[in-house]
Amino acid sequence: YRNLTHWLKTRSVSVDLNNDASLLIDIPDALCERDKVKFTVHTKTTLSAFQKPEFSVPRQHEDFIWLHDTLVETEDYAGLIIPPAPPKPDFESPREKMHKLGEGEATMTKEEYNKMKQELEAEYLAVFKKTVQVHEIFLQRLSSHAILSKDRNFQIFLEYDQDLSVRRKNAKEMFGGFFKNMVKTADEVIISGIKEVDDFFEQEKTFLLDYYSKIKDSTAKAEKMTRSHKNVADDYIHISATLNTLSADDSTFYLRLYKVEGRVASDQELKLTELLRYYMRDIQAAKDLLYRRARALADYEHSNKALDKARLKSKDVPQAEEHQQQCLQKFDKLSESGKRELTSFKGRRVVAFRKNLIEMAELEIKHAKNNVTLLQGCIDLLKSN
Amino acid sequence: MADTARDPPPEQTDFQELEDGEDLFPEPAAAPESGPASLPAEDVSTNSNGPKQDSLFDDDPEDLFAEATEEVSLDSPERDVLLSDGPSPAITPITPPTSVITPRIESLTVPVSLQIEEEEGGDSFDIHIAVSDPEKVGEFSGTFWHLRDKQDSSGTSLSVFKQGEFSVKRRFSDFLGLHSKLASKYLHVGYIVPPAPEKSIVGMTKVKVGKEDQSSNEFVEKRRSALERYLMRTVKHPVLLKDPDVLQFLESSELPRAVSTQALSSAGLLRMVNKAADAVNKMTIKMNESDAWFEEKQQQFENLDIQLRKLHASVESLVCHRKELSVNTALFAKSAAMLGNSEDHTALSRALSQLAEVEEKIDQLHQDQANADFYLFSELLGDYVRLITAVKGVFDHRMKTWQKWQDSQMLLQKKREAEAKLQFTNKPDKLQQAKDEIKELEGKVQQGERDFEQISKTIRKEVSRFEKERVKDFKSVIIKYLESLVQTQQQLIKYWEAFLPEAKAIS
Numbered sequence: 001y002r003n004l005t006h007w008l009k010t011r012s013v014s015v016d017l018n019n020d021a022s023l024l025i026d027i028p029d030a031l032c033e034r035d036k037v038k039f040t041v042h043t044k045t046t047l048s049a050f051q052k053p054e055f056s057v058p059r060q061h062e063d064f065i066w067l068h069d070t071l072v073e074t075e076d077y078a079g080l081i082i083p084p085a086p087p088k089p090d091f092e093s094p095r096e097k098m099h100k101l102g103e104g105e106a107t108m109t110k111e112e113y114n115k116m117k118q119e120l121e122a123e124y125l126a127v128f129k130k131t132v133q134v135h136e137i138f139l140q141r142l143s144s145h146a147i148l149s150k151d152r153n154f155q156i157f158l159e160y161d162q163d164l165s166v167r168r169k170n171a172k173e174m175f176g177g178f179f180k181n182m183v184k185t186a187d188e189v190i191i192s193g194i195k196e197v198d199d200f201f202e203q204e205k206t207f208l209l210d211y212y213s214k215i216k217d218s219t220a221k222a223e224k225m226t227r228s229h230k231n232v233a234d235d236y237i238h239i240s241a242t243l244n245t246l247s248a249d250d251s252t253f254y255l256r257l258y259k260v261e262g263r264v265a266s267d268q269e270l271k272l273t274e275l276l277r278y279y280m281r282d283i284q285a286a287k288d289l290l291y292r293r294a295r296a297l298a299d300y301e302h303s304n305k306a307l308d309k310a311r312l313k314s315k316d317v318p319q320a321e322e323h324q325q326q327c328l329q330k331f332d333k334l335s336e337s338g339k340r341e342l343t344s345f346k347g348r349r350v351v352a353f354r355k356n357l358i359e360m361a362e363l364e365i366k367h368a369k370n371n372v373t374l375l376q377g378c379i380d381l382l383k384s385n
Numbered sequence: 386m387a388d389t390a391r392d393p394p395p396e397q398t399d400f401q402e403l404e405d406g407e408d409l410f411p412e413p414a415a416a417p418e419s420g421p422a423s424l425p426a427e428d429v430s431t432n433s434n435g436p437k438q439d440s441l442f443d444d445d446p447e448d449l450f451a452e453a454t455e456e457v458s459l460d461s462p463e464r465d466v467l468l469s470d471g472p473s474p475a476i477t478p479i480t481p482p483t484s485v486i487t488p489r490i491e492s493l494t495v496p497v498s499l500q501i502e503e504e505e506g507g508d509s510f511d512i513h514i515a516v517s518d519p520e521k522v523g524e525f526s527g528t529f530w531h532l533r534d535k536q537d538s539s540g541t542s543l544s545v546f547k548q549g550e551f552s553v554k555r556r557f558s559d560f561l562g563l564h565s566k567l568a569s570k571y572l573h574v575g576y577i578v579p580p581a582p583e584k585s586i587v588g589m590t591k592v593k594v595g596k597e598d599q600s601s602n603e604f605v606e607k608r609r610s611a612l613e614r615y616l617m618r619t620v621k622h623p624v625l626l627k628d629p630d631v632l633q634f635l636e637s638s639e640l641p642r643a644v645s646t647q648a649l650s651s652a653g654l655l656r657m658v659n660k661a662a663d664a665v666n667k668m669t670i671k672m673n674e675s676d677a678w679f680e681e682k683q684q685q686f687e688n689l690d691i692q693l694r695k696l697h698a699s700v701e702s703l704v705c706h707r708k709e710l711s712v713n714t715a716l717f718a719k720s721a722a723m724l725g726n727s728e729d730h731t732a733l734s735r736a737l738s739q740l741a742e743v744e745e746k747i748d749q750l751h752q753d754q755a756n757a758d759f760y761l762f763s764e765l766l767g768d769y770v771r772l773i774t775a776v777k778g779v780f781d782h783r784m785k786t787w788q789k790w791q792d793s794q795m796l797l798q799k800k801r802e803a804e805a806k807l808q809f810t811n812k813p814d815k816l817q818q819a820k821d822e823i824k825e826l827e828g829k830v831q832q833g834e835r836d837f838e839q840i841s842k843t844i845r846k847e848v849s850r851f852e853k854e855r856v857k858d859f860k861s862v863i864i865k866y867l868e869s870l871v872q873t874q875q876q877l878i879k880y881w882e883a884f885l886p887e888a889k890a891i892s
Contacts, residue, residue: 207729214724221717228710235703242696246689350730350891357736357888361881368877375871382864 022046023143025158027136028056032128037061037089039135043158049150050159057161061088064135066168067157071148078292078330079337080148081345083141084281089131094123112241119237123230130274137278198335204342205290212283219276226273271360279349286345293334300327516613553638557584560612566630567619572775573782574836575843577851578625579618580771582611610760614768621854672784676841682848683780690773697766704758711751718744732891739887743880750873757869765862769855776851783840790833797826 022045029040042056068085071077098120105113139158142148157164196202303324310320564581571578620626620635674680718741725737804819 207727211724211727214720214727218717218720218724221713221720225710225713225717228706228713231706232703232710235699235706238699239696239703242692242699246692246696346730350733353733353736354888354891357740357891358885361885361888364881365878365885368874368881371874372871372878375867375874379864379867379871382860382867 020144023149025136025139025143027132027139030128030132032091035089035091037128037131039132041139041158049155052159055159055161057158059157059164061086061135062168063157063164064138066164067153068138070153071142071151072288074151077148077151078296079289079334079341080145081282081285081289081341082148083138083145084278084285086131086134086138087281089127091124091127094120094127097123108238109241109245111244112238115237115241116234119234133274134278200339201290201293201335208283208287208290212280212287215276215280215283219273219280222273222276271356271363275353275356279352282345282349286342289338289341293331293338296327296331296334300324300331303327516609516616553634553636555634557608557612559634560615563619563630563634564615567625567628570628570630571625572778573786573840575779575783575840575847576622576624577772577775577779577847579615579622580775582608582615583771607764610764611768614764618768618772622850672787678845679780679783679841683777686773686776686780690770690777693766693770693773697763697770700758700763700766704755704763707751707755707758711748711755714744714748714751718742718748730891736887736891739884743884746880747877750876754869754873757866761862761866761869765858769858772851776848779844779847783837783844786833786837786840790830790837793826793829793833797823797830800826 024044026042027039028042031038037060039059039061040056041059042054043050044054046053064086068082071082098117101113101116101120108116142151142154148154156167196205303320303326307317307320307324310317561581561584564578567578619631625631720741721737721744722741725734725741728734728737800819800823804816804823807816807819810816
C-alpha cells in the first residue's frame with residue numbers, strides 16, 4: 001500500500017471544510033489489516049481545550065460510529081443536522097473478484113493474470129481512498145461546526161490515546177440504540193401527520209422528502225452505470241491480453257486503452273457516485289432534524305392538551321404549565337436552529353455539487369483527449385506499416 | 386477408409402482452367418461437409434410438414450416461411466428485366482440500402498470495392514457486392530435478399546463477367562447451396578472454401594412470424610452483413626471466382642432450388658454420417674509427416690484457433706457489457722432529469738438537467754459503439770473461427786488423401802504377393818486377373834501419389850494466400866474499429882465541453 005500513503009501525503013486537505021486554523025483534522029495514514037482499517041487521526045489545534053497543540057491517535061471505523069451515535073443521542077443537538085456517519089469500509093467487491101481471479105488463474109496467461117491482478121489492486125486502492133475520504137470528511141464537518149466542534153466526546157475521540165472500545169461498550173449499554181430506533185421507525189408517520197405552522201418548514205419538508213427519493217434513485221442508477229463501465233474495462237483487459245498473444249503489433253494500444261477506460265470508471269465513481277451517495281446520506285440527516293422537530297411539535301401539542309386537562313381537573317396545574325413551557329422552548333429552539341442549519345445545508349449542497357460536477361466534466365474531457373491521442377497513434381502506426 | 390465411390394478428379398495443372406459451364410467435378414451425393422459446423426448440427430428441425438404440395442415448401446423446413454431472395458434488376462442492355470414473383474425490380478444505383486431496418490452504423494452497408502489481383506494472369510477486377518435488405522415477397526415466402534454486383538473488368542480476354550451492374554434475388558438457402566457445391570468441389574483438393582453463414586432457426590422464426598422488433602431487425606441485419614462478407618470472401622478467391630456455380634449465382638436471374646441443404650434430407654443425413662465417420666477416421670490416421678512445414682502450420686492453426694475463440698468470447702462479452710452500460714446510462718439520465726426537476730436551486734437544477742441530457746447522448750454513443758464492437762470486430766472474429774475450421778478441414782483432407790494413397794500401396798503390395806504365389810499354381814485365368822488388377826492398382830497408386838502432391842501444393846498456396854488475406858482483413862477492420870473508438874471519444878469531448886460551462890454557472 002505504498003501508493004495509498006503517497007496519495008495521502010500529497011493530497012491537499014479539503015478546502016471547504018478544513019479552513020479554520022484553530023482546529024485542523026486530517027487522516028494522513030491508514031492501514032488495512034484483513035478487514036479492519038486503522039485510521040490515523042491527526043489533529044492540529046490552537047484551542048486550549050486540548051492538552052497538546054498537535055497529536056495523532058489510531059481509530060477504527062467503530063469508533064467513528066460511536067461518536068456519531070453519541071452526538072445523535074445528545075438532546076442539545078436535536079436542532080442540528082448531525083453529519084452522516086461514514087459507511088463501513090467495504091472490500092467485499094474487490095475481495096470477491098480477487099478470489100475468482102485466483103480460481104481462474106489456470107485458464108489465463110501469466111500476463112493476463114498479472115494485468116487483472118493489477119486492476120484489482122487498483123480497485124482495492126480506490127475503495128481504500130474512498131473510505132479514508134468519507135471518514136475524514138465526517139470529522140471535518142464536525143470540526144467546522146460552531147457547536148459540534150466543542151462537543152466533549154468529539155474531543156475525547158480526537159485526543160484520547162487509549163482504546164475507545166471500553167467507552168463504546170458502555171455507550172451501547174446505556175442507550176442501546178433506543179433513541180435511534182425510535183427515530184427510524186416513527187419518522188414517516190410523524191412527519192406526515194404533523195400540521196405545519198411554519199411555511200419555511202413546510203416547504204423544506206416537501207422538498208426534502210421528494211429530493212431524498214430522487215437522489216436515492218440517482219445514486220443507485222449511478223452505481224449501476226459505473227459498475228457496467230468497470231465491466232467494459234475488464235473486458236478490454238482480456239481482449240488486450242489475447243491480442244498480445246496473437247501478435248505484437250495489435251495489442252499495444254489496447255494495453256493502454258484498458259488502463260484509461262478503467263481509470264475513467266473509477267474517476268467517475270469518485271466524483272459522481274460518491275457525490276450522490278454522500279448527499280443522499282446528508283439529506284437523510286436533514287430529514288432526521290425535521291423529524292426531531294416534528295416530534296418536539298407533537299410533544300408540545302400533547303403538553304398543551306395535558307395542560308388543558310390539568311386545568312379542567314384543577315390538578316397538577318403548575319407541573320403541566322412548566323412541562324408545556326419546556327416543550328415550547330424546546331420546539332422554538334429546534335425551529336430556530338433548524339432553520340439555520342437547513343439554510344446553510346442548501347448552500348453547502350450547491351457548492352459541493354458544483355465542485356464535483358466541474359471536476360467530473362474536466363476529468364471526462366481529459367481522459368477522452370488522452371484516448372484520442374492513444375488511438376490515433378495506433379491507427380497511424382497500423383496504417384504506416 | 387478410402388472413399389472409393391468417388392471418381393478421381395481429373396488432372397489440374399493450371400488454376401485457371403475452369404471454363405464456363407463445365408462442371409468438372411461430378412457432384413457426389415455424399416459430399417463430406419467440412420464447411421460450417423452448423424449444418425449437421427442443425428438437426429433440430431421444425432419440419433413437421435407432411436407431403437409437400439407447393440414448391441415453396443420443399444426447401445429447408447427452416448426456410449419454410451422465410452427464404453432470402455434478392456431483387457433482380459439487370460442493367461445490362463443484353464438482358465431483359467425479369468420479373469419474378471416479387472415486386473418490380475428497380476434499377477438501383479449502389480447506395481446503402483435504406484429500409485425499415487436501419488442499423489445505426491450506415492457505413493457498414495456500403496458496398497465494398499474489391500481489388501482482385503490474379504497471381505498469374507494479372508487481371509484485376511473491381512467487384513462491388515452489396516447484399517441489401519431483404520424484402521417480403523408473397524404470403525408464405527419471407528425475405529428476399531438483394532444482391533447487387535457491379536462489375537467492370539479491365540477488359541482482358543480472360544474476363545468472365547459481363548460489364549455493368551446488375552442485381553439478383555437470392556434466397557438464404559441459395560447461399561447455402563452455393564457453398565455446398567463449392568465445398569464438394571474444392572475442399573477435398575485443398576482449397577479453403579469460405580464457410581457460409583450459419584443457420585439460425587430461432588432468429589428466422591421471429592422474422593417469419595413478422596415480428597418487427599429490435600431483435601428481429603438486428604437478426605436481419607446480422608444475417609445480411611454475414612451474407613455480404615461470405616460472398617466477398619468467395620469472390621476474392623481467384624479460383625472460386627471463376628467457378629461456374631459462382632458465376633451462375635452472381636448473374637443468373639433464377640437459380641435451381643438448392644435441395645440438399647435441408648438438415649434432415651437424405652443428403653443432410655448422409656452429410657452427418659460422413660462427418661461422424663470423418664471424425665473417427667481422423668483419430669485413426671497416423672500420418673508420417675515428412676514435411677515439417679505442414680506439421681508447423683497445423684500447430685500454428687491449432688493455436689490460432691484457440692486464441693481466436695478466446696478473443697471472440699471476450700469481444701462478445703464486451704458487446705454485451707457495453708449494451709448494459711448503454712441501458713444503465715439511459716436509466717441514470719432519466720433519474721438525473723428527475724433529480725434536476727426536484728432541485729429547488731435554479732442554476733443547479735438546470736445543470737442537473739443538462740447532465741441528464743449529456744448522459745442520454747452518451748447512452749446513444751454507447752449503443753453505436755456496441756454496434757461497431759459487434760459488426761466490425763465480433764463478427765470478423767466469428768468468421769475467422771469458422772474459416773480456421775475450414776483450414777483445418779483442408780489439412781484433414783490431405784491426410785485422407787495420403788491415407789488413400791497408402792491404402793492403394795498396401796493393396797498393391799498384397800496383390801503382388803498374391804500374384805507371386807499364383808505363379809506357382811496352374812491357374813492361368815486367375816494369374817491374368819491378378820496381373821490386370823495389379824496394373825490397375827499401379828495406376829491407382831500413381832494417381833494417389835499425384836493427388837497427394839497436388840493437394841500439398843495447393844494447400845501451401847492456399848495457406849499463404851489465407852495468411853496474407855487474414856493480416857489484411859484484420860488490419861483493415863481493426864483500423865476501422867479504432868477509428869470508431871476515436872469518433873466516440875471525440876463526441877464525448879464535445880458533450881462534456883458543452884456541459885462544463887453549465888456546471889460552472891452554478892452559483
